Amino acid sequence: MIIDKHVHTPFCPHGSTDSLERYIEQAIALNYREISFTEHAPLPKNFIDPTPEKDSAMPLDQLHAYLEELGRLKTYYSSALKVNIGLEVDFIEGYEEETTEFLDEHGPLLDDSILSVHFLWSGEAYYCMDYSEDTFEEMIQIFGGLSKVYVAYFSTLKKSIVTDLGKYKPCRIGHITLVEKFKRKFPNEQGLSGYVLPILDIIADKRYELDYNGAGFTKPLCLDSYPPASIASEAYKRKIPLVYGSDAHSTKGLMQGYQQLERNLLD
Numbered sequence: 542m543i544i545d546k547h548v549h550t551p552f553c554p555h556g557s558t559d560s561l562e563r564y565i566e567q568a569i570a571l572n573y574r575e576i577s578f579t580e581h582a583p584l585p586k587n588f589i590d591p592t593p594e595k596d597s598a599m600p601l602d603q604l605h606a607y608l609e610e611l612g613r614l615k616t617y618y619s620s621a622l623k624v625n626i627g628l629e630v631d632f633i634e635g636y637e638e639e640t641t642e643f644l645d646e647h648g649p650l651l652d653d654s655i656l657s658v659h660f661l662w663s664g665e666a667y668y669c670m671d672y673s674e675d676t677f678e679e680m681i682q683i684f685g686g687l688s689k690v691y692v693a694y695f696s697t698l699k700k701s702i703v704t705d706l707g708k709y710k711p712c713r714i715g716h717i718t719l720v721e722k723f724k725r726k727f728p729n730e731q732g733l734s735g736y737v738l739p740i741l742d743i744i745a746d747k748r749y750e751l752d753y754n755g756a757g758f759t760k761p762l763c764l765d766s767y768p769p770a771s772i773a774s775e776a777y778k779r780k781i782p783l784v785y786g787s788d789a790h791s792t793k794g795l796m797q798g799y800q801q802l803e804r805n806l807l808d
């Protein structure tokens with residue numbers, strides 16, 4: 542029986558139009574026991590999405606319909622599948638207050654959420670780090686080298702973990718090595734341990750969970766989980782619960798990467 546706690550929906554403007562019913566029916570067919578829908582939460586009002594189509598997240602005016610539709614389906618399918626209603630909330634440096642306000646308002650309606658870093662501040666502008674290999678290459682230029690991008694990512698990630706975002710702050714951290722999405726084109730010679738192990742210690746200390754995300758296996762320049770197995774076992778040693786996330790953006794993406802994960806490490 543499979544538990545998948547990172548799944549997108551037709552409310553994602555860069556995802557597919559597969560209906561929520563189709564996701565749920567497919568999940569049941571795949572022998573899922575539990576699923577958390579974690580659509581990209583609406584971005585702070587004053588934040589300008591740096592992606593060309595400005596389609597990184599669900600628009601705020603759809604949030605109500607999202608929650609309502611999931612509420613209905615959660616009840617309808619309750620005997621066949623446990624459905625959790627959630628969001629993948631962005632941590633954006635400089636928008637902590639807005640994010641806290643958002644969580645204070647909508648957190649009470651959520652069962653299970655994820656906190657992720659996708660946007661990095663260069664000192665002059667925000668970049669969507671996982672948008673494309675071209676954007677990533679541009680970031681390497683602007684930030685002054687690949688290692689600077691890693692430093693910026695992991696320092697933002699650390700801030701996301703230690704910053705107080707109120708009582709509804711998500712306690713699962715999304716794809717903590719997303720900076721490696723294009724690693725086969727831009728290999729990082731330093732290794733990950735120096736960046737990640739101190740962060741795992743903080744996650745353990747705070748009793749947060751980790752999204753053990755299979756989507757990277759389908760990205761041709763990554764072909765690995767977020768985090769890789771070596772880091773996942775370090776998390777396991779620290780008793781951090783590892784929770785599978787397909788990060789599916791279509792019904793076909795359900796269970797992606799699952800067979801390639803170290804499944805004995807799953808919570």
Ligand code: MN
Pocket residue numbers: 549553555581790
């Ligand atoms: Mn997405």
Ligand code: MN
Pocket residue numbers: 629657659715716
């Ligand atoms: Mn994400």
Ligand code: CO
Pocket residue numbers: 547549629788
């Ligand atoms: Co996601």
